[in-house]
Amino acid sequence: MKIVYLTWGETPRAYGVFGSQVIGQFLETSKLSPEVEFHFISAVPIIHSGLIREKWHYFKELKSVKSKLSPIAFHWLPIWTSQNFINSSKYSFVLMHGLTHLHLKAKLKKIQPEIVHCRSYHAAWAALNVKIKYGFTYKIIFDGRGLWPEEVALKKDWSEQSIDYLFLKSIESQLLDKCDCSVSVSDTMHEYYTNLGAQNDHTIYLSADTRKLKVEINEFEVSDTIRFCYVGALSEDTWHKPQLLVELYRKLRLLFPKTQLTIVTTSNFLLLKQAFSEFPTKEIIFTSTKTREELKQVLKKQDFGLMTYFLPENDKEKLLGNMVLAVKTAEYFVAGLPMICNAYCGGASSIIKENGLGVIYYPENIDDLTLEEFIPYLKVSAREKCQSFASENFDYEINAENYKELYQSLMVYK
Numbered sequence: 001m002k003i004v005y006l007t008w009g010e011t012p013r014a015y016g017v018f019g020s021q022v023i024g025q026f027l028e029t030s031k032l033s034p035e036v037e038f039h040f041i042s043a044v045p046i047i048h049s050g051l052i053r054e055k056w057h058y059f060k061e062l063k064s065v066k067s068k069l070s071p072i073a074f075h076w077l078p079i080w081t082s083q084n085f086i087n088s089s090k091y092s093f094v095l096m097h098g099l100t101h102l103h104l105k106a107k108l109k110k111i112q113p114e115i116v117h118c119r120s121y122h123a124a125w126a127a128l129n130v131k132i133k134y135g136f137t138y139k140i141i142f143d144g145r146g147l148w149p150e151e152v153a154l155k156k157d158w159s160e161q162s163i164d165y166l167f168l169k170s171i172e173s174q175l176l177d178k179c180d181c182s183v184s185v186s187d188t189m190h191e192y193y194t195n196l197g198a199q200n201d202h203t204i205y206l207s208a209d210t211r212k213l214k215v216e217i218n219e220f221e222v223s224d225t226i227r228f229c230y231v232g233a234l235s236e237d238t239w240h241k242p243q244l245l246v247e248l249y250r251k252l253r254l255l256f257p258k259t260q261l262t263i264v265t266t267s268n269f270l271l272l273k274q275a276f277s278e279f280p281t282k283e284i285i286f287t288s289t290k291t292r293e294e295l296k297q298v299l300k301k302q303d304f305g306l307m308t309y310f311l312p313e314n315d316k317e318k319l320l321g322n323m324v325l326a327v328k329t330a331e332y333f334v335a336g337l338p339m340i341c342n343a344y345c346g347g348a349s350s351i352i353k354e355n356g357l358g359v360i361y362y363p364e365n366i367d368d369l370t371l372e373e374f375i376p377y378l379k380v381s382a383r384e385k386c387q388s389f390a391s392e393n394f395d396y397e398i399n400a401e402n403y404k405e406l407y408q409s410l411m412v413y414k
Contacts, residue, residue: 002037002113003407004138006104008123009083009096011050012042012076014064015290017327022119023068025207028396029403030072036407039111041075043100043126047082077103088122088152090167096122097129105130108138115407117141121148121168124175139410142179147192148172150320154239160316172196180410186325186347204402208330210395212292214387215300215335217380225258226378229302229337231295231328235267239320242275244308244363248340249279255371264289264298296335303378304358305332309342311363322346333357333390336383340374357386 005026013019023040030038050058066074081095088096104126108116116131116138118124124142131138149168152158158165176182176193181200184190190203228249234240249261262285263272269286276284289295299305307328312318325347332339339358343349349360359373376382392398 001033001035001115001407001411002039002111003115003117004039004041004108004111004113005117005119006041006043006123006127007119008043008126009045009079009120010042011044011048011083012065013050013061014068019068020209020292021207021327023065024209025396025399025403027069027072028207029400032400032404033407038072039075039113040069040072041077041104041107043077043079043104043123045079045081045083045096049083075107077107088168089156089164093167093171097126101126101130101133105134108136109134113138115139115141115410117143117403117407118179119143119145121171121175124179125171128175128178139180140178141181141183141406141410142175143183144172144175145185147189147320147323150316154317154320176201181406183406186323187350188346189323189325192319192323202402202406204399204406205393206325206327206330207396207399208327208334208390208394209292210334210391213296213299213331213334214391215296217336217383219300220336220383221301223301225260226252226256226304227260227262227302228252228304228306228340229262229264229299229332230306230308231264231331232326233267234263234265234272238267239310240308241310242272244310244342245306246275246278247363247366248306248308248361249276251366251369252340253279255369255374259283260285262287262298262302264295295331299331299335299337302335302337304374305329305335305337305339307339307341307345307348308363309345312344318344324348325351330390330394333386334394336387338377338382338386351389355385355389357382357389 077100079096079100116127118127118141121144127140149172152168153165176196176198182193182198184193184201184203185206187203190201193201230245232240234242253259260283264287266288309321312321321344324345329348339352341349341352341358341360343360343362352358352360358377361369
């Protein structure tokens with residue numbers, strides 16, 4: 001059997017989300033099926049973030065990607081546009097496809113896969129159209145990772161009646177109807193896809209390398225300061241707004257006599273320091289990490305992991321937030337950190353609430369938080385409970401088994 005993993009529009013990197021959620025999980029899945037011939041195809045805009053940020057140094061990063069994937073074959077396909085068109089309107093959508101479908105056809109004709117696992121709406125759309133147009137028989141897994149139509153509409157400020165939003169929803173409808181199966185990354189996303197008519201949707205959570213991220217109980221650094229940690233993007237032009245983190249930390253400082261906030265991000269430190277200027281500089285630590293080992297060294301000095309997101313103002317924003325699980329959720333739990341989570345992040349907050357893994361709150365009612373809510377989660381047993389849940393639900397090996405079962409199920413009905 002031959003399986004192709006297809007990404008579309010993303011810049012391949014050996015680190016970050018692409019390195020962990022894509023390459024890391026794919027490698028672990030491939031180890032369970034040595035009899036399967038795996039291929040990795042990335043269709044990438046000719047003008048992409050790697051060239052813009054790192055220029056020619058990006059080719060060193062690309063070499064790292066190929067090395068990390070080895071011995072799995074890595075194939076690069078050009079998309080003849082710039083990367084910002086990934087947020088496609090009805091009229092720019094075609095720019096992310098066009099001639100690249102011919103490149104994909106040629107590559108798939110040579111490989112002749114039984115399954116094409118598509119990481120995104122764009123990837124699934126390309127695989128579906130190439131399959132129909134050129135008579136391929138492979139099975140398609142639509143692995144959207146999130147509600148892309150709503151994500152684009154939020155960025156572009158489209159209404160639910162706009163022709164662009166309705167166009168993307170029509171793409172979504174066709175993918176759920178014509179692909180052989182779909183994958184949801186949270187229980188709330190599974191429920192949503194099912195309500196849209198998905199007949200064969202599978203919930204497989206985000207992944208984390210528990211072996212590299214897990215902090216043993218005797219490794220945690222004890223302190224009389226209550227330490228809070230935020231991991232991930234943090235800027236006003238993302239869904240993760242600095243102001244909401246400022247407001248949460250302001251409240252937490254009132255509940256505990258001594259506190260500290262560590263922010264692990266690649267976002268602009270200078271702008272963030274300005275946003276957090278009301279707090280003593282010694283309390284706010286800004287840092288960044290590139291490897292799991294580096295992140296572990298930060299997390300072993302923390303007591304809580306934070307997810308603040310943003311305050312949704314309409315039904316579309318609430319829907320989008322309700323799907324959110326986020327990689328940081330897996331990372332916090334693996335490291336043994338209970339979470340303090342915005343209730344509007346439905347994927348994460350539902351897990352926290354159902355399993356007793358932290359505190360959820362509504363940003364507009366932040367003053368309702370009380371010290372008593374946090375005390376149980378400062379116990380060692382709370383750390384152990386988080387790690388136990390992570391090992392059973394977010395571990396690479398656990399998800400590799402889930403993907404293996406999914407691949408096998410598609411072949412049963414070949």
